[in-house]
Amino acid sequence: MAIDEYAGRSLGWAVADGIVELALDQPRANEIGLTMLEDLERFAAALPDLESQASALIIYSKQKAGFSAGADLVQLYTFIEQRDATSAAKEVRGFLERIHAVLNRIDTSSLTTIAAVHGVCFGGGFELALTCDLIVADKMARFCFPELRLGLIPGFGGIPRLKRDVGNGVVRDLLLTGRSINATKALDTGLASQLAAEGEALRLARATATQITKFDRGASAAAKQFIKPLPAEELHREIDIFCRLFPLPAVIQGLRKFVEEKSAYPYLP
Amino acid sequence: MKNLEQTTDEILELAAEHFKVPRASLQAKDDFFKKLGIDSLQALELLTRLENHFGVELPDYEVAGVSDFRTLATRIQARL
Numbered sequence: 179m180a181i182d183e184y185a186g187r188s189l190g191w192a193v194a195d196g197i198v199e200l201a202l203d204q205p206r207a208n209e210i211g212l213t214m215l216e217d218l219e220r221f222a223a224a225l226p227d228l229e230s231q232a233s234a235l236i237i238y239s240k241q242k243a244g245f246s247a248g249a250d251l252v253q254l255y256t257f258i259e260q261r262d263a264t265s266a267a268k269e270v271r272g273f274l275e276r277i278h279a280v281l282n283r284i285d286t287s288s289l290t291t292i293a294a295v296h297g298v299c300f301g302g303g304f305e306l307a308l309t310c311d312l313i314v315a316d317k318m319a320r321f322c323f324p325e326l327r328l329g330l331i332p333g334f335g336g337i338p339r340l341k342r343d344v345g346n347g348v349v350r351d352l353l354l355t356g357r358s359i360n361a362t363k364a365l366d367t368g369l370a371s372q373l374a375a376e377g378e379a380l381r382l383a384r385a386t387a388t389q390i391t392k393f394d395r396g397a398s399a400a401a402k403q404f405i406k407p408l409p410a411e412e413l414h415r416e417i418d419i420f421c422r423l424f425p426l427p428a429v430i431q432g433l434r435k436f437v438e439e440k441s442a443y444p445y446l447p
Numbered sequence: 448m449k450n451l452e453q454t455t456d457e458i459l460e461l462a463a464e465h466f467k468v469p470r471a472s473l474q475a476k477d478d479f480f481k482k483l484g485i486d487s488l489q490a491l492e493l494l495t496r497l498e499n500h501f502g503v504e505l506p507d508y509e510v511a512g513v514s515d516f517r518t519l520a521t522r523i524q525a526r527l
Contacts, residue, residue: 206488207488243488244488247488297488297492298488298491317495317499318492318495318496318499319495320491320494320495322507355506355508356508357506357507357508358491358507359504360495360498360499360504361495362498362499363504445486445487445488445490445491446487446490446491446507446510446511
C-alpha cells in the first residue's frame, strides 16, 4: 500500500512535486528512543514507494530546540536500571542494529537527501543528519558528538559517516573533545554544504531539492551510488565497540549524571 | 580591539535581545542561568549567538562551570 503521507507520534512525511519531506516532531528536541525508531522504521518501509515518485528527500525538524538532541538518554537510563547487565547489553545491541538498518536505508536511498538543520544536532541526531547527501545549516545550528562524556562512542554510525565527509583531524576534534561546533565551522570544514540565515534552512533545502528534481532520477541515483559508498564494515565495528563500552561503570555514571542533574547544565560538558 | 568592558556590554546586549528581556535588568555579575531562567540547550543558543557576533569559536568545555556574564566575557576576550 502506498504511503504518500503519514503523521506518526514523533514524525510525519509527505511527498509533493517530486520532493519527500520528513518532519521530525517530538518534543522537546526529537530525542531518538523507541517511539522515533518505530516511526523511522515505518518511513524506511515506505521508502521504495516514495523513491518511485520523487527525486529528493528533505529531513528537518519542527521542534524549536533543533534538529535532534540525539538518543533519548532518560529512556536509556531507565532501561538499564530495570535490567541486569546481560539483558541490557543484548537489548541495546538489538536497538542499535535496528537503528543502523534504518539509517543505512536512508543513507543508500536513491533520492538525493538533504538535512535542513537548525539548533542542536547532537549525538544520534547528528548521526541522522550524516546519512544525508547534503546538510544545509541554519546559522544557529550546533553539531556535536558528546558520547565520550557518557563513556561511550557514537553508536548510530556517526564515526564512519563523518570520516566519509570531513578530514580525520576534524573527526578527532569532535569525537575526542566532545565539543560542539557552530554552523560557520561546519561550513568551513565541509560538513555543511550551505549556510542559511536564521530560520531559512528549510527554504534553502527546498530550493536545492527543486533543482534536483530537474535531473534524470536514474542518473542522480547512479552518481550517488558511485560517490557515496556505505562503510558497512566500519559500521559493524562501531556497534561492537559501543557494545563493549556499554556495560562499563562510566556509562551508567554518565547517564545518571545527565538524568539526575538538577542544574541547567546537562547539555554542557 | 575591544576591552573586557566593551565585550561584557555587548554580551549583555545580545543576551537581552535573544531572550527578550530588558537590557537594564542584566548585570555583569548575574548568574545567566538563574537570571534568564534558561537551561543548557538555551545556553548553547546564547553561545552560538556570541560566537557569530564576535567571530570566534568558544568550545563549550571553556564555558563549563561558567555562569556569570563577566566570566563568559573573559573567555571570549581571550579569543579576540
